[in-house]
Amino acid sequence: MPGITREEVAHLARLARLELTADELDHFAGQLDDIIGAVARVADVATADVAPTSHPLPLTNVTRPDEVRTSLTPQQALGGAPAEQQQRFKVPRILGEE
Numbered sequence: 001m002p003g004i005t006r007e008e009v010a011h012l013a014r015l016a017r018l019e020l021t022a023d024e025l026d027h028f029a030g031q032l033d034d035i036i037g038a039v040a041r042v043a044d045v046a047t048a049d050v051a052p053t054s055h056p057l058p059l060t061n062v063t064r065p066d067e068v069r070t071s072l073t074p075q076q077a078l079g080g081a082p083a084e085q086q087q088r089f090k091v092p093r094i095l096g097e098e
Contacts, residue, residue: 003033 009029013020020028074087083090 004029004036 006025006029009025009032010020012032013025013028078084078087078089081089
């Protein structure tokens with residue numbers, strides 16, 4: 001597999017709106033070539049007898065079921081609040097707006 005060229009790195013930099021120096025283009029070309037080589041080696045490891053997975057453990061719907069339960073009343077929820085207004089927590093103004 002031919003290495004990634006400096007022109008390809010420059011093109012990617014333009015797409016990402018990055019300004020790169022000549023030294024950076026050379027440096028990143030080498031790094032990107034190493035990364036692409038490492039990713040290509042993954043194809044050599046994958047075998048046909050291994051099923052594709054999204055998780056190493058067989059999990060199905062690990063969330064708890066939705067159940068309607070009683071919750072706090074407004075009075076209970078606001079019972080420990082330092083200030084309350086119209087059944088809501090009243091907090092100090094921080095932006096000086098109305």
